[in-house]
Amino acid sequence: MSATVRPSPDSTQAGRDRRVLEVRDLSVAFRTEDGQLSAVDRVSLEVGAGEVLAIVGESGCGKSVTAMSLAGLLPRSAHVDGSVRLDGVELIGADKRTLRSIRGREIAYIFQEPMTSLNPVFTVGSQIGEVLRTHLGSSRSAARARSIELLKLVGIPSAERRVDDYPHQLSGGMRQRVMIAMAVACDPKVLIADEPTTALDVTIQAGILDVLRGLRERLGTSIVLITHDLGVVADLADRVAVMYAGRVVETAEVHELFAHPQHPYTTGLLGASPAAGRHADTERLDEIPGLVPVLSEQPDACTFADRCGQAVDACTTSQPQLTSSKHGLACWNPVGVS
Numbered sequence: 001m002s003a004t005v006r007p008s009p010d011s012t013q014a015g016r017d018r019r020v021l022e023v024r025d026l027s028v029a030f031r032t033e034d035g036q037l038s039a040v041d042r043v044s045l046e047v048g049a050g051e052v053l054a055i056v057g058e059s060g061c062g063k064s065v066t067a068m069s070l071a072g073l074l075p076r077s078a079h080v081d082g083s084v085r086l087d088g089v090e091l092i093g094a095d096k097r098t099l100r101s102i103r104g105r106e107i108a109y110i111f112q113e114p115m116t117s118l119n120p121v122f123t124v125g126s127q128i129g130e131v132l133r134t135h136l137g138s139s140r141s142a143a144r145a146r147s148i149e150l151l152k153l154v155g156i157p158s159a160e161r162r163v164d165d166y167p168h169q170l171s172g173g174m175r176q177r178v179m180i181a182m183a184v185a186c187d188p189k190v191l192i193a194d195e196p197t198t199a200l201d202v203t204i205q206a207g208i209l210d211v212l213r214g215l216r217e218r219l220g221t222s223i224v225l226i227t228h229d230l231g232v233v234a235d236l237a238d239r240v241a242v243m244y245a246g247r248v249v250e251t252a253e254v255h256e257l258f259a260h261p262q263h264p265y266t267t268g269l270l271g272a273s274p275a276a277g278r279h280a281d282t283e284r285l286d287e288i289p290g291l292v293p294v295l296s297e298q299p300d301a302c303t304f305a306d307r308c309g310q311a312v313d314a315c316t317t318s319q320p321q322l323t324s325s326k327h328g329l330a331c332w333n334p335v336g337v338s
């Protein structure tokens with residue numbers, strides 16, 4: 001395992017202050033049969049070295065589209081604007097060769113459902129080895145040795161034997177660990193984990209979160225965690241960006257956000273989560289009444305106004321912009337102010 005440990009992991013405060021990923025005014029629109037769809041609107045985010053940034057929000061808020069645009073994984077029907085810089089290198093509009101060398105090597109993506117991403121006809125060892133040979137030019141024997149090391153890193157028992165298993169011989173949790181091993185094979189600066197535990201049993205989820213925590217601590221990997229599970233956020237994240245209808249509506253350090261949520265949407269989400277403490281005595285989840293709108297363009301109004309119990313006149317006539325303070329907020333009438 002020692003070979004996988006960087007000499008000075010960046011999970012310290014000083015490390016986190018170094019920006020590894022900087023997203024500025026990222027917008028993504030899709031051409032669809034029904035016309036244009038605005039999925040992400042002028043999103044700005046920063047992720048420090050060794051930092052875990054969680055992006056939360058209901059289904060359809062633009063979390064995955066944001067995450068995929070960071071890794072250059074959007075389909076051709078997507079029109080992307082803005083800037084995504086990885087250690088200073090601009091990824092939006094970068095040529096294919098640059099993107100190919102960065103994707104998988106510098107920025108890696110873990111998908112929700114490992115079975116769709118692993119190839120059933122190759123052993124897990126050969127699939128991890130392929131990543132190492134492609135990106136790092138490793139020899140066959142070095143790739144095999146390193147694959148075993150990576151399987152150990154993600155907590156797979158009897159790694160020397162499991163390396164020759166096919167994906168169907170492993171449980172769902174073990175397959176997700178293999179996906180993580182593949183994602184970190186080249187020691188990426190940024191790992192994007194899109195609902196990494198959603199498809200898994202609750203008892204298995206905790207193990208996967210431990211693996212991610214270990215990677216951040218041991219390797220100094222920065223993590224962008226996409227989830228709708230606030231319990232996972234509380235467990236793992238340093239900072240949170242709350243997305244609604246394609247925009248970041250609130251962002252703060254995790255403890256600050258849970259202790260002093262200011263956007264009515266955030267308080268709605270927190271109220272809907274037993275893990276966030278508000279409903280610790282009940283298993284029932286509250287729902288925020290109404291649905292996330294699907295937008296062809298962003299309106300001159302707050303997109304949450306028609307679901308918001310706090311809406312005032314300004315909310316229906318102009319769209320609030322995210323403030324640039326440490327606890328950023330896009331709201332005309334925050335919770336606890338009026």
Ligand SMILES: Nc1ncnc2c1ncn2[C@@H]1O[C@H](COP(=O)(O)OP(=O)(O)OP(=O)(O)O)[C@@H](O)[C@H]1O
Nearest residue numbers: 030032039058059060061062063064065066075294
């Ligand atoms: N390839 C695509 N073509 C057209 N529209 C898309 C495409 N991918 C996503 N969208 C739309 O973009 C919006 C944001 O989707 P996205 O998947 O990012 O939401 P999400 O917050 O990640 O939701 P979930 O939690 O369900 O994954 C949705 O309205 C979705 O239907």
